[in-house]
Each structure stands twice: as C-alpha cells, then as structure tokens.
Amino acid sequence: xxxxxxxxxxxxxxxxxxxxxxxxxxxxxxxxxxxxxxxxxxxxxxxxxxxxxxxxxxxxxxxxxxxxxxxxxxxxxxxxxxxxxxxxxxxxxxxxxxxxxxxxxxxxxxxxxxxxxxxxxxxxxxxxxxxxxxxxxxxxxxxxxxxxxxxxxxxxxxxxxxxxxxxxxxxxxxxxxxxxxxxxxxxxxxxxxxxxxxxxxxxxxxxxxxxxxxxxxxxxxxxxxxxxxxxxxxxxxxxxxxxxxxxxxxxxxxxxxxxxxxxxxxxxxxxxxxxxxxxxxxxxxxxxxxxxxxxxxxxxxxxxxxxxxxxxxxxxxxxxxxxxxxxxxxxxxxxxxxxxxxxxxxxxxxxxxxxxxxxxxxxxxxxxxxxxxxxxxxxxxxxxxxxxxxxxxxxxxxxxxxxxxxxxxxxxxxxxxxxxxxxxxxxxxxxxxxxxxxxxxxxxxxxxxxxxxxxxxxxxxxxxxxxxxx
Numbered sequence: 001x002x003x004x005x006x007x008x009x010x011x012x013x014x015x016x017x018x019x020x021x022x023x024x025x026x027x028x029x030x031x032x033x034x035x036x037x038x039x040x041x042x043x044x045x046x047x048x049x050x051x052x053x054x055x056x057x058x059x060x061x062x063x064x065x066x067x068x069x070x071x072x073x074x075x076x077x078x079x080x081x082x083x084x085x086x087x088x089x090x091x092x093x094x095x096x097x098x099x100x101x102x103x104x105x106x107x108x109x110x111x112x113x114x115x116x117x118x119x120x121x122x123x124x125x126x127x128x129x130x131x132x133x134x135x136x137x138x139x140x141x142x143x144x145x146x147x148x149x150x151x152x153x154x155x156x157x158x159x160x161x162x163x164x165x166x167x168x169x170x171x172x173x174x175x176x177x178x179x180x181x182x183x184x185x186x187x188x189x190x191x192x193x194x195x196x197x198x199x200x201x202x203x204x205x206x207x208x209x210x211x212x213x214x215x216x217x218x219x220x221x222x223x224x225x226x227x228x229x230x231x232x233x234x235x236x237x238x239x240x241x242x243x244x245x246x247x248x249x250x251x252x253x254x255x256x257x258x259x260x261x262x263x264x265x266x267x268x269x270x271x272x273x274x275x276x277x278x279x280x281x282x283x284x285x286x287x288x289x290x291x292x293x294x295x296x297x298x299x300x301x302x303x304x305x306x307x308x309x310x311x312x313x314x315x316x317x318x319x320x321x322x323x324x325x326x327x328x329x330x331x332x333x334x335x336x337x338x339x340x341x342x343x344x345x346x347x348x349x350x351x352x353x354x355x356x357x358x359x360x361x362x363x364x365x366x367x368x369x370x371x372x373x374x375x376x377x378x379x380x381x382x383x384x385x386x387x388x389x390x391x392x393x394x395x396x397x398x399x400x401x402x403x404x405x406x407x408x409x410x411x412x413x414x415x416x417x418x419x420x421x422x423x424x425x426x427x428x429x430x431x432x433x434x435x436x437x438x439x440x441x442x443x444x445x446x447x448x449x450x451x452x453x454x455x456x457x458x459x460x461x462x463x464x465x466x467x468x469x470x
Contacts, residue, residue, distance in 0.1 A: 002131050003141050004082040007090075008074045076146040078120050079127040087145035087153050088196045096143065096155040098163045099191045099222070101203035102130070102170075104150035106183035114180060122178050127152060129177070133170045137162070153200060155191070160219040164188045193222035202226070205279035232277045235265040236286060239293050242266040243301075244459040248312070248430060248452040251444050258344065260432075260452060261313035262459060263294060282316075291319040292328055298343070299336045301462065305469040312344035312374060312395075317353065320345075321362055333369065340370035344395065348376040352386040360391045367394075374430070379418055388425075395450075396422050397430040403453075406439055412446070419447045 074086035082090060091099070104110070104126070110119060127144055130152065134142045139162065143155035156163055164186075171184040187206035193199050202225040235241075245259035265272040281290050298311050319325045333340060345366065353359040367373055374395035378384045379402060387393075398415065405411040422429050431443050434453035443451055460468065 002080060002128065003143060004075055004086070004145070005080055011074060079123045079146040079152075081127040081152070082143060082145035084145060084147045084153070084200075087143060087147075087155070088200075090143050091155045091191075091196050092194070094143070094155070094157070096157045096191055098156055098158060098160040098188060099196075099199055099203065100154040100156075100160075100163050100167060100186060100188040101147075101200065101207060102152045102154065102167060102184060102186040103207055104182050105185050106181070107150040110180060118178070118180070122180055123150065125178055126150070126174075129174060130154070130170060133166055133173075137166050137169075139163075139166065147200070151204075153203075160188045160190045164219060188219045189225065190219060190221045193226060195226075198226065201283065202229075205276075205283065208279040209275035228272065228276060229280050231267040231270070232265060232272055232280045233284070233286075235267040235272065235277075236281065236290060236293070239296075240266045241293060241297055242271060243297060243462045245311075245462070245465050246452055246459045247457045248450050249456045250450055252449060256456070257308055258310045258312055258450065259460075259465065260346075261294075261298065261311055282318075287316050288319045288322055288325045291315050292325065292332075295329060295332060299332060299338060301466070302336075302338050302342055304466045307339070307342075309469065310342045310344055310372070312346055314346040314348070314376065317347060317349050317359070320347075320366070321353075321359060326362070326365070330369065341372065344372040344374050346374045346376040346397065347387075349383045349387075350381050352383040356386070356390065360387075363391060379414070392425065393427055395428045395430055397432060400433040403431050403433045403439060403443070406442055412442075416446050423447060 074082055074090075076083045107119075110122070114122075123146060127146060130144055131142060134140075134156065139156055139158050141157070143153075145153040147153050154163065154167075167186045167188070171186065175182055175184070185207050187203045189199060189203055189206070191199070199222045202222065205225075242264040244262045244264075246262060247256040248258040248260055249255070250257050263274060265277050281287055294313060295315070298313055302309075302311060333343075347363075363373055372394035373391075374397055375384055375387060375393050376397045377399045378388075378396040380399035388396075396418075398418065402411055402415045402418075406415070419429050428450065429448050430450040430452065431448045432452045434440055434443065434451040434455040436455050440451060440455050
C-alpha cells in the first residue's frame with residue numbers, strides 16, 4: 001500500500017472519531033435523561049420528535065464531516081498518490097534527504113492513441129510500480145505524488161544517488177507498461193531548501209535541460225540550483241554573454257565564410273551552460289530579452305570582421321513571433337547599417353506551430369529584410385519536414401545523428417535523399433559534428449556544401465575571431 005493511502009485512511013479515521021465522540025456523548029446524555037433518570041418514560045409525540053431529531057442531526061453531522069474530509073483529501077484521485085498540495089505539506093514536515101521528479105515525456109502521443117480509461121489505469125500503475133521498486137530496494141515510506149498530467153514527485157529519506165539508481169532501474173524495466181511505450185525522464189535533487197514549490201520548478205528545469213542535450217543530468221543540491229537561477233538573472237541583467245564561434249567550411253571554395261555562434265552566460269568568471277540557463281530564462285519570461293541582447297552582441301561584432309563573413313545564431317521561435325521583439329529587432333538592425341545578408345537565424349522546433357501560415361508570414365518578413373533563415377537539426381522531427389513544405393529556407397543544417405551514424409547504409413541513404421531534395425529546392429546544405437577527414441570526404445561525395453566540427457577547426461573566442469580578421 002502507498003504511504004499516501006495509509007495516511008489518508010488514518011486521516012479519515014481520526015476525523016470520523018473526532019466527529020463521532022462528541023455526538024455519542026451528547027446522545028448518551030440525552031438518552032440518560034430520558035430513559036434512566038425517571039423510572040417511567042412516556043413516549044409522547046414530543047419525546048419521539050426529540051429522539052428522531054437527535055438521531056437525524058447526529059447522522060447528518062457525521063456525514064457532513066466525512067464529505068468535507070473527502071473533498072480535502074490528501075490523494076490524487078487518478079493515481080492514489082499524494083496530490084501536489086499534500087506532497088508539499090508532507091515534505092515540509094518530514095524533510096526527506098532527496099527529492100525527485102519523473103515525467104512520462106510522450107504523454108501527448110499516448111493520449112492520441114489510447115482511451116482516457118487506459119491513461120487513468122496507466123497513471124495508477126506507474127505510481128504503484130514506483131512504490132514497489134523503492135520497496136524492493138529497501139527504501140520505505142517514500143512520498144510519491146502526481147503533480148500534473150504524467151509528472152510524478154518523489155521524496156525519500158535516503159541519498160540522492162540511491163534515488164537515481166532506483167529511477168534508472170524503473171526507466172529500464174518499465175519502458176513498456178500496460179502494453180504502452182513510455183518515454184521516461186527524471187531528475188534528482190538533494191533537498192536542502194525550505195521552498196519546496198521552487199525546488200519542484202527546479203526539477204522541471206533539469207528535465208527540460210535533458211531534453212536539449214539528451215543526457216541524464218547530474219544530481220544537484222537544491223541550494224545550488226537556486227543560486228544558479230540568481231546568477232543567471234544577474235548575468236542577463238549585466239549582459240554577461242560569453243561567445244564562441246564554430247567555423248563552418250565551404251567545401252566548394254575551401255574557405256570559412258560562416259561562423260556558428262555558441263553562447264554561455266558568465267558570472268564571477270564562472271560559465272553557465274545553455275542547457276542550464278535556457279530553461280530558467282524561458283520559465284521566467286526572459287527569453288525575448290536574452291535574444292535581443294544576443295542580437296546586439298552580433299551587431300557589435302560584425303563590423304570588426306571581414307564583410308564576407310556571416311554569423312549564424314539561434315533565436316527562439318517564441319521571440320520571433322512576438323510583435324514587440326520584431327519591432328526592437330528591426331529597429332536595431334536599421335540603426336546598425338549592416339548588410340542583413342550576413343545574418344543567419346537558426347530555427348528549431350520539435351512540433352509545428354499551430355498557426356503555421358501566420359508563423360511563416362513572420363519568417364517571410366525577416367527574409368524580406370535580407371536575413372537568411374536556416375532550419376537546425378533537420379530530419380530530427382516531423383516539424384522540420386512540415387516547415388520545408390511551406391517555406392523556402394536558405395540553409396538546412398542536418399541533425400547530428402546523420403553524421404555520427406554515417407557508416408550505417410540506411411542513414412547514408414536517407415541523408416543522400418535529403419541532400420538531393422534540398423538541392424532541387426536551391427537550399428544550401430550543412431553537416432555538423434564532422435570530426436575527421438573520412439567523414440568529410442563521404443559528405444562531400446554525397447553533395448554536402450558546408451561542414452562544421454573538429455575536422456574543420458576548433459571554436460574561436462570572440463577576441464580570437466576579431467584578431468583573425470582585423
């Protein structure tokens with residue numbers, strides 16, 4: 001049985017006991033006065049009404065309290081784990097050593113292919129299998145809650161490394177549960193903060209960062225995460241962006257004429273990586289501010305290097321679709337007097353935007369100024385193919401899996417067909433993560449026009465780039 005179910009039973013029993021005792025005492029006193037004080041009781045209509053009223057009030061009062069108890073339950077009705085409010089209260093009292101979050105990342109896909117009843121059973125099964133997995137590892141009284149959709153919160157009075165070990169085992173064991181495929185992600189934090197609600201948000205940020213680099217995140221301390229958030233805000237406020245530039249080689253001319261911009265935030269000479277700061281920035285609604293600061297840095301740099309060099313950089317689709325951002329962007333571009341064709345905006349979205357036609361019109365407004373638009377990680381999602389149907393991109397940057405798995409015949413055949421399709425549409429092709437001459441030669445034979453990676457050259461710091469061309 002789940003800890004939440006045991007606690008809920010205890011709570012309801014105590015509430016029923018507290019409700020029943022005073023009622024029973026009252027009923028006992030009244031019956032004593034009616035039946036035992038006088039030797040003879042006349043059951044008059046008045047006495048019968050009185051007894052009936054006492055019984056009705058007693059039953060109604062007990063039912064009323066039990067009904068309130070059910071409405072203020074500790075349980076999430078679908079999974080029978082704790083609900084979020086109860087979880088926060090329980091964790092605040094017990095103060096477990098470690099907190100974790102586990103998410104079924106493909107819930108949207110599951111919803112499209114299974115009934116509501118199947119999903120409810122799945123949520124119930126997940127939380128009970130989780131509890132069972134902890135018990136099998138001799139970790140008792142684990143606090144498990146369902147926060148929202150398929151997001152599960154976990155609190156346990158054991159080391160974070162032990163929690164991570166259990167969750168990793170759970171992920172491997174239950175990749176298929178109730179004949180439903182699960183894409184499970186999780187993050188673990190050492191509990192050292194009194195602000196549990198904020199710690200839960202930090203856990204979500206850690207999981208989102210895993211989505212970006214496809215790696216399991218290390219275990220962080222809750223205080224460290226909170227400190228990173230403070231450093232991120234301060235670095236953004238002070239515009240402390242640390243830029244590096246990855247060279248992209250033109251295979252036709254054998255010259256580097258594009259550099260891809262990579263960004264870190266810097267605070268007190270310590271770097272904050274994108275996988276760490278981007279979820280924080282997006283959650284705090286600072287994404288547009290960050291993108292504008294980044295664009296300002298690009299505009300400051302371009303006059304300091306050769307006129308035939310382009311800079312490729314990523315901007316959030318949410319920023320591009322924001323009218324205030326567009327106005328600020330075009331104003332800064334106009335004031336810079338730079339050639340817009342030296343700017344390449346990289347786009348990447350996992351899902352196509354719901355208002356696709358409206359979004360493509362926005363992209364056309366950027367291209368109308370002379371700015372080039374590239375689609376990043378091409379071939380990794382259905383969204384990229386959907387955009388290609390309706391918008392003429394200037395460049396496509398193929399997903400890294402095509403290059404890292406280049407020896408696989410199927411991968412090579414798919415990449416070849418995508419290159420031929422791009423060429424037929426007069427779109428420039430770029431392959432990244434090229435780390436040796438063998439891959440370079442294979443890609444050149446397939447018809448790739450640009451390559452980037454250690455096989456081309458290391459990333460240059462901003463000052464190195466300026467010195468190279470000035």
